[in-house]
Structure formats: C-alpha cells, structure tokens
Amino acid sequence: MNDPLTAFLRYLSLERNASPHTLRSYRGDLEEFRGFLGRTRRLDEVDGRVVRAYLAHLHARGLEPASVARKLAALRSWFRFLVRRGALGRNPAREVRATVASFTDSYQYTIDQLLENMIKRANELNLRLPGSEEHAKLDFTIMLTVQTMNYLHSGRHRVAL
Secondary structure, X not given: OOOHHHHHHHHHHHOOOOOHHHHHHHHHHHHHHHXXXXXOOOHHHOOHHHHHHHHHHHHHOOOOHHHHXXXXXXXXXXXXXXXXXXXXXXXXXXXXXXXXXXXXXXXXXXXXXXXXXXXXXXXXXXXXOOOOHHHHHHHHHHHHHHHXXXXXXXXXXXXXX
C-alpha cells in the first residue's frame, strides 16, 4: 500500500460509494492528522496517547466537540481500514473516548466497548461466567436496553442536538 490515505479514499469512493463531500471531509481531516504527526512519525507508531494529544490540540484550537468527534470518527474509520488490510496491527483510535457534548462531559461508548471493558475487568478480578460468553452478552444487552428505555421514559435525560 503506497499511500494509505489514497487507498482509504479510493476504498470509500469505490466500495462504500461515499459522496464527494464525504471524501473531501475525510481527506481534510486525515491530512490534518498526518500534518500533526509530522514527517518523522509513522502510522504504525501511533498509539492512543498520540490520538488523545491530537484531540487535545484540536480542543485547544477552539474546535466544537462535534467537529472533534467527526475528526475522531474519520481516524477510527481509517485505522480500522488499515487494520483490515494488514497495514497496522491494531486501531489506536479505538482506545479513545469522545466527548459527546461539552455541557455534559459525557462519553459515548459502543455496546462492544462496554462489554469488552466489563469482560476485561471481570478477568482481572478472576470472575467467571456461569454460562457461555455469548449468552452473557445477550443477557447484558437485554438488561441495558431495558434500563435505557426506563431512563429515557423517566425524562431525567438531556438530548444533545
């Protein structure tokens, strides 16, 4: 893969049918990140700390949380593509949480991230499941859905639009 960014943009265009606007946005966001890295640091040297430093740099420039989240989403997609193509061993952007809204200081997690963190912590504490891991994930997802619906129904939440 000669230029990882060009390969990624070609993939978005041809295989994902991304719009010209999306391609422009991704190109700008990812070229900005490469500029932040400078000429001396390679992509396989990037870890979660570097990504967090980049996000801090963006916040210091006064970017809105939504813009920072968009740039992080572009990084996550690009690194995921590079991992799938075998160019990187892991996705360093996956280690980073994104602030959902500045007024809540809340963080967004995917269900998979939440489950991975819980399983990792349970392993650290040497806890064991009485059944299969898949069954536990299904039970947890159902419980989380019910709790989320109860919370939304209660009206104690704020929605960031």
